[in-house]
Amino acid sequence: MASSSLLPLLLLAFLFVNTGCAERPTSCWTGAFLADKPTGRDIEQFQTDFGKKPFLVLFFLEWGYLPEENVLRDIQSKGCVPVITWEPWDASTKKGIDTEALLAGRYDAYLASFASHLKIFEKPIFLRFVHEMNGDWYPWSGKKLKPEKYIAVWRYTKDFLDRQGARNVRWIFSVNWEDVPSKGNHFAAYYPGAEYVDFVGVDGYNWGNAKDGMSWMSFRKIFTKRCWEAWRLFRKPILITECGSTSRGGDKAQWIHDALTEMKKIAGLKGFVLFNTDKETDWSFQANKKEGQTLKQDLADPFFIDSDSIK
Numbered sequence: 001m002a003s004s005s006l007l008p009l010l011l012l013a014f015l016f017v018n019t020g021c022a023e024r025p026t027s028c029w030t031g032a033f034l035a036d037k038p039t040g041r042d043i044e045q046f047q048t049d050f051g052k053k054p055f056l057v058l059f060f061l062e063w064g065y066l067p068e069e070n071v072l073r074d075i076q077s078k079g080c081v082p083v084i085t086w087e088p089w090d091a092s093t094k095k096g097i098d099t100e101a102l103l104a105g106r107y108d109a110y111l112a113s114f115a116s117h118l119k120i121f122e123k124p125i126f127l128r129f130v131h132e133m134n135g136d137w138y139p140w141s142g143k144k145l146k147p148e149k150y151i152a153v154w155r156y157t158k159d160f161l162d163r164q165g166a167r168n169v170r171w172i173f174s175v176n177w178e179d180v181p182s183k184g185n186h187f188a189a190y191y192p193g194a195e196y197v198d199f200v201g202v203d204g205y206n207w208g209n210a211k212d213g214m215s216w217m218s219f220r221k222i223f224t225k226r227c228w229e230a231w232r233l234f235r236k237p238i239l240i241t242e243c244g245s246t247s248r249g250g251d252k253a254q255w256i257h258d259a260l261t262e263m264k265k266i267a268g269l270k271g272f273v274l275f276n277t278d279k280e281t282d283w284s285f286q287a288n289k290k291e292g293q294t295l296k297q298d299l300a301d302p303f304f305i306d307s308d309s310i311k
Helices: 007-018 040-050 069-077 099-103 108-119 147-163 219-234 252-263 290-299
Strands: 031-033 056-062 081-087 125-129 169-176 199-206 238-245 269-275
Touching (some): 040 069, 040 290, 056 238, 125 147, 147 169, 169 219, 169 238, 219 252, 252 290
Parallel strands (some): 031 056, 056 081, 125 169, 169 199
């Protein structure tokens, strides 16, 4: 038995390891959602406004389409990485694809075209497939699709793209910051396996009072627990794949300062993507306002990087 004088030291050591202090990131990729079809000019404007370019550039793509070649080339020409959120539905009707048909091979022609389209770009492309499955708002949500089917869809799709030679694709398993519903719907139930995932992403927003029944939430409250949980469970690099704050209900400048400060403490964190547009609410950070100036000041920290080599 350890002596009483050693117990405080042993406790500190335990906390050091189990809170991720020993695995804090040394750098973090800067990223942003800029537009539905981001251009080189959008990337340049972000860099002008905030001092660094978005190394990760996020956009969304519905099933049946291929990412536009000029969009991918624009992103890569700026030394940035496309992050495609690939959604298996008809975006206009919100109707999901027939997953039984997918598993039976009836979408193989589309998958083959998709793989061929991506692999010609050679450099890494990040693919965020069937995201936020632990919510209840998408047709691929786990409570609708069930974990076993969700995992089968993921594995079938990745295996197919791999066989087609799309080896430049990096796969992001991206979850919501909270499980909705919370009972019997833990995000880990949908994990397709270590060999099928390159990064684990976490999405979350501070809605403030922009929605009825909601209140101002700090970045720490939204992200820290879930990011740590994902790191502890999977030991994959963590990406904050969507984050943002409204201006309604609190101090947006303080929110982004606290967010970028907190990121330095999150075990396994590799990068973040800031939602920088006015959509459901005013997620955008305007360069001439206090929140934009704060963002620029904090991004000047060398911890946040806008270039890297990805294996």
